[in-house]
Amino acid sequence: MKVVVISGGASPEHEVSLASGRGIAEAAEQSGHEVVRLVLDPEGYWQDGQAEAIALLQDCDVVIPALHGEGGEDGVIQGFLDQLHVPYVGSGVAASAxxxxxxxxxxxxxxxxxxVTPGITVRGADLKDAEAVIQRLKAADIEFPVFVKPGSGGSSFGVTRATDLQTLQAALAVAAELDPHVLVEQExxxxxxxxxxxxxxxxxxxxxxxxxxxxxxxxxxxxxxxxxxxxxxxxxxxxxxxxxxxxxxxxxxxxxxxxxxxxxxxxxxxxxxxxxxxxxxxxxxxxxxxxxxxxxxxxxxxxxxxxxxxxxxxxxxxxxxxx
Known part of the structure; x- marks a missing residue:
């Protein structure tokens, strides 16, 4: 079959995705498929142009969206491929999101x-008020140490272990740089x-x-x-x-x-x-x-x-x- 492998993207996992895409493309070729590689740059734009990318996507049998994190694993690329009526590997829009x-x-x-791992979600003004977050953790029967992570994304980017008020405040700031919704979970x-x-x-x-x-x-x-x-x-x-x-x-x-x-x-x-x-x-x-x-x-x-x-x-x- 003619297979398009998409990799890269604007998430912090750009380089991880490129590595995944290279491996997948080589493996698909080993199985006899004709492979076309498409790359999204770190800003999320098609490296070879959007019109050219759409033409290649509509001319293939299957797309492998080897994208991690926002813009790829969150339903965005899946919705785009659905609009093009192109079959693709993996979950659809809702499950991905x-x-x-x-x-x-x-x-x-x-x-x-x-x-599931016990935890709470922090957003808005609470992201700058670690004392308020500690009160919420106590109400949820969660004690230090905790892990603080962006509400979306992967590869452990933005994840920090917090053991007290000071490290919790710093961890909230780190995670919030990547996502306005932050999870604080029991270690x-x-x-x-x-x-x-x-x-x-x-x-x-x-x-x-x-x-x-x-x-x-x-x-x-x-x-x-x-x-x-x-x-x-x-x-x-x-x-x-x-x-x-x-x-x-x-x-x-x-x-x-x-x-x-x-x-x-x-x-x-x-x-x-x-x-x-x-x-x-x-x-x-x-x-x-x-x-x-x-x-x-x-x-x-x-x-x-x-x-x-x-x-x-x-x-x-x-x-x-x-x-």
Whole structure:
């Protein structure tokens, strides 16, 4: 098939997206597809011009929007492709928009009875009033330390660990630079485990073996440096989990995928505290996608190569278009 791979974009994850796009394009070519690469520059403009981009998009069989964060993973590019009547890999407008908005995601999951990381959303004047935020945290039975993060986005950009009033105020300011809605969440002492969910051409939705993250011990948490710049971060897949936890994680990942109306693929990130009861931390509707990223690693443990995973996503999108 003729496949267009879109990467780049105006979010802080621009470089991450470029890396994902390169890997995906090469993998699609390995599977015999004709690949066209389109790049959005850091300001969000088509590098080769909008008219030229639209012509290429309307002439292809499937688009892979390998974009992370705002402008790509939030439903914007999906709506654009819908208007062009072009089939694409991944979730549609609504699921993408909700999935990137951590506040909305957790609100929906709570309503479905799915346990999530405890936290509050801060906006407006409260962003400059850490004392007021502390009172809200106390009312929600949340204590320091906490994690402060932008309400949308990924790759841990803008995420800070706060331990007192002073560090909380600084953390709110950092997160607010990226998003006017900021989440303040309870730190969870426990294991970090990710699961990859993928749809197949026959309509089946499956989950790969779980992956456990052992972040660089020299970093304060699994931050952007630990994710992309450290050789000391370790990913263990399959994660060592007993049968009961394995099934619970698998079942919950599928429930999250279904509750948000996801399609194609997603990575669901969990914390597993000492009591062994998983908490959903977040979902990524188009997770990092280099050959070394968590999503392909998990499917490699299930016996699928990187190229096979990309080919499956392409064929699933094409089948859904003709269904």
């Amino acid at each position: 909700v999935g990137l908005d951590k506040h909305l995601t957790k609100g929906i999951l709570r309503a479905q009875g799915i346990p 969870i002492n426990g294991r970090e485990i990710d699961l990859s969910v993928m749809e197949f051409p026959d309509g089946r939705v499956d989950v790969a073996p779980a992956l456990e993250i052992h972040a660089d011990p020299d970093q304060p948490f699994f931050n952007a440096a630990a994710k992309y710049d450290s050789g000391a971060t370790k990913f263990v897949v399959p994660a060592p989990t007993d049968p009961e936890l394995t099934e619970q994680l698998r079942r919950t990942a599928l429930e999250v995928f279904d509750a948000l109306g996801c399609q194609g693929l997603a990575r669901v990130d969990f914390f597993v505290p000492a009591d062994g009861k998983p908490l959903v931390n977040e979902i990524n509707t188009f997770p990092g996608f280099t050959a070394m990223s968590q999503f392909p690693r998990m499917w490699a443990a299930a016996g699928l190569t990187y190229a096979q995973v990309v080919d499956n996503l392409v064929r699933t999108a094409a089948v859904k278009q003709t269904a």
